[in-house]
Amino acid sequence: MDIKHYQQKIDSFVKDRNWDKFHSPKNLTMALSGEVGELSDILQWLTEEESMKENLNEKILSLVKEELADIFIYLIRIADKLDINIEEEVKNKIKLNEEKYPIHLSKNNATKYNRR
Amino acid sequence: MDIKHYQQKIDSFVKDRNWDKFHSPKNLTMALSGEVGELSDILQWLTEEESMKENLNEKILSLVKEELADIFIYLIRIADKLDINIEEEVKNKIKLNEEKYPIHLSKNNATKYNRR
Amino acid sequence: MDIKHYQQKIDSFVKDRNWDKFHSPKNLTMALSGEVGELSDILQWLTEEESMKENLNEKILSLVKEELADIFIYLIRIADKLDINIEEEVKNKIKLNEEKYPIHLSKNNATKYNRR
Amino acid sequence: MDIKHYQQKIDSFVKDRNWDKFHSPKNLTMALSGEVGELSDILQWLTEEESMKENLNEKILSLVKEELADIFIYLIRIADKLDINIEEEVKNKIKLNEEKYPIHLSKNNATKYNRR
Numbered sequence: 126m127d128i129k130h131y132q133q134k135i136d137s138f139v140k141d142r143n144w145d146k147f148h149s150p151k152n153l154t155m156a157l158s159g160e161v162g163e164l165s166d167i168l169q170w171l172t173e174e175e176s177m178k179e180n181l182n183e184k185i186l187s188l189v190k191e192e193l194a195d196i197f198i199y200l201i202r203i204a205d206k207l208d209i210n211i212e213e214e215v216k217n218k219i220k221l222n223e224e225k226y227p228i229h230l231s232k233n234n235a236t237k238y239n240r241r
Numbered sequence: 242m243d244i245k246h247y248q249q250k251i252d253s254f255v256k257d258r259n260w261d262k263f264h265s266p267k268n269l270t271m272a273l274s275g276e277v278g279e280l281s282d283i284l285q286w287l288t289e290e291e292s293m294k295e296n297l298n299e300k301i302l303s304l305v306k307e308e309l310a311d312i313f314i315y316l317i318r319i320a321d322k323l324d325i326n327i328e329e330e331v332k333n334k335i336k337l338n339e340e341k342y343p344i345h346l347s348k349n350n351a352t353k354y355n356r357r
Numbered sequence: 358m359d360i361k362h363y364q365q366k367i368d369s370f371v372k373d374r375n376w377d378k379f380h381s382p383k384n385l386t387m388a389l390s391g392e393v394g395e396l397s398d399i400l401q402w403l404t405e406e407e408s409m410k411e412n413l414n415e416k417i418l419s420l421v422k423e424e425l426a427d428i429f430i431y432l433i434r435i436a437d438k439l440d441i442n443i444e445e446e447v448k449n450k451i452k453l454n455e456e457k458y459p460i461h462l463s464k465n466n467a468t469k470y471n472r473r
Numbered sequence: 474m475d476i477k478h479y480q481q482k483i484d485s486f487v488k489d490r491n492w493d494k495f496h497s498p499k500n501l502t503m504a505l506s507g508e509v510g511e512l513s514d515i516l517q518w519l520t521e522e523e524s525m526k527e528n529l530n531e532k533i534l535s536l537v538k539e540e541l542a543d544i545f546i547y548l549i550r551i552a553d554k555l556d557i558n559i560e561e562e563v564k565n566k567i568k569l570n571e572e573k574y575p576i577h578l579s580k581n582n583a584t585k586y587n588r589r
Contacts (some may be wrong), residue, residue, distance in 0.1 A: 126242050126243075126327075126328045127242075128242050128320070131331055131335070131559070134335055135335070137254055138335065138338065138339065141278050141344050142342065142344060142347045142348055142350075142351075143348050143349045144347075144349075144351050145338050147351050147518045149282065149289035149290070149292050149293055150292040150293060150294075150297075150305070151284050151288075151289045151292035151387075152289060152517055153289075153336075154277075154280050154281055154284050154292075154387070154391075155281070155383075155386070155387060155513045155514075155516065155517035156513075156514070156517045157277055157280070158277050158278075158281055158387075158390045158509070158510055158513040158514075158519060159313075159510045159511070159513045159514030160510070161270075161277045161506070162506055162507045162508070162509060162513065163299065163507070163509010163510060163511060164270050164273070164508045165270055165271075165274055165503045165504075165506040165510065166469075166503075166504070166506075166507030168266065168267050168270050168503065168506045169500055169503035169507060170467045170495045170500060170504075171267060172405065173265035173267045173268060173404065173405075174265075176265050176266040176267035176270075177265055177266065177322070178266075178276055178322060178324055181266075183281050186323065186325075189266070189319075189323065190325055190330045190333075191326070191330070191334060193316060193319065193325060193327060193329070193330055194330035194331045194333065194334035195334060196273075196286055196316055197316060197319075197330075197331050198328055198331060198334060198335070200309060200312055200313060200316065203305075203309060204309055205291070206294060207294050207297065207302065207305065209302075209305070209306055209309060210320060211242075211309060211310070211313055214306045214309055214310035214313075214564060215247055215310045215313050215314060217310065218307060218310035218311060218314060219247070219250055219251070219254065219314070221307075222254065223254065226258060228257050228258060228295075229529075231258045231260075232258055232259050232500070233259045233260075234258075235258075235260050236403045236478060237261050237398075238327045239277070243374060263402045267503075268401055268402060270503070270504070271397045271398075271400065271401035271499075271503060271506075272398070272401045272402075274393070274394055274397040274398075274503075274506045275395070275397045275398035275401060276394070277390070277393045277394060278390055278391045278392070278393060278394010278395060278397065278398070279391070280386045281388075281390040281391045281394065282387075282388070282390075282391030282394070282585075284387065285384055285388045285391060286379045286388075286583045287388035288521065289520065289521075312406060323377075351518045353514075358474050358476050358514055358559075358560045359474075360474050363563055365566070366567055367567070370499060370567065370571065372530065372581045373576050374574060374576060374581075374582075374583075375580050375581045376579075376581075376583050379583050381521035381522075381524050381525055381529075381551075382516065382524040382525060382529075382537070383519060383520070383521045383523075383524035383527075384517050384521060386509075386512050386513055386516050386524075387513070389508050389509055389544075390514070393502075393505055393506050393509045396502050396505070397502055397503075397506055397577050398586075400498065400499050400502050402585065403499060404499075405497035405500060406497070406500045408499035408502075409498065409499050409554070410498075410555050410556055412524035412552060413498075413555065418555065418557075421498070421555065421557070422557055422562045423550075423562070423566060423569075425548060425551060425552055425557060425559060425562055425567055426559070426562035426563045426565065427566060428505075428544075428548055429548060429559055429562075430563060430566060431536065431568070431569060432541060432544055432545060432548065435537075435541060436541055436556040438525070439526050439529065439536055439537065440526055440527060441534075441537070441541060443474075443541060443542070444474045444565055446538045446539070446541055446542035446545075447479055447542045447545050447546060449541035449542065450543060450546060451479070451482055451486065453485070453539075455486065455578055458490065460489050461582070463490045463492075464490055465490075465491045465492075465566050466490075467490075467492050468496050
């Protein structure tokens, strides 16, 4: 996936509407909260079981797809506005997680490392 | 960015720790809310101006980077668990947004299409 | 509970630290998102069953208590900054919910009224 | 405000619709996230200035009122399901905040005590 390509598409979309003044990282973070809130709202009354691929009905799945796209769009938009290379950061974070959660301490136990 | 590659790395990480039982889409959505909450927390007392690239100090920027990575990781993890092709959905959503927010109605005005 | 009394205590606390400039309703909403994110984080890997009163361990319960207090504090602070009478609004909302979710349509079914 | 009274009204509302099975603290936390997300969504593109009492237009204010009520309702519902005395916790938290943020260290500076 060419993230840069989508960041440019979003940037054009925003500039065409003269919305750039709204897109501070602070405001975009609020927009991201809004979208994650919608995802929560969709899944809130389902059991874990019901939220799984094999059980999710088409209607709900299609709502979830749209929310994931919205979240993704705001996320790469924030990265773009702050010149953050998201792939680089994901790589670093996965490495960091491997150090923070060594297998022998973490097996079967998802307790946050600072609450262990 | 090869999203599939990172999804597989995350999947191995999770399987190695026997955490797969925790990773229902419902639970992952709560984890995503938690991470977006941390991003909000980092930016909450900054002005919009202060949240911008040219003004954000190194310490805060580095916290933001880590949060964006966390959010990205949970986001593609949910997509993976639900067999959702995130690029496909982003493409669709950008197209949909162009229809919902035509330039002549949206110029200078970020009012949600259903509140217009 | 004398909400006004706590709003005044919070207001003094804020004024004593010269924090009032940070407390726009917008910023307080981000702070509220941060606190709700922490609550999500605490419960994210628990099953529904495990999140219930009879199963929640003391350590987690005490974390939850602190988060509920934080959420409450920011909530009544927003109401205070916007001169909103929260009790009035709660009363109205309960009445509205009774109209939106009549028993015969809603029994056993928590589908949002606009998705019914 | 007689919180117990509203908790009982909510409890009757829920029982009448046989929704109690949905109301685990975990699920209610997701519902709370959804409502806080809606509040973010309402204020996301406003400046701090615009979000203030003297500038907020009637339409937006009335949306905010409804969200604050929703948040309050889910908050006291969670407290009810976990037998948490919310007033007690608010009192404790205000006291704790006074210790964590002494005036001489906190004046003009809203940096979180653990990032100071």
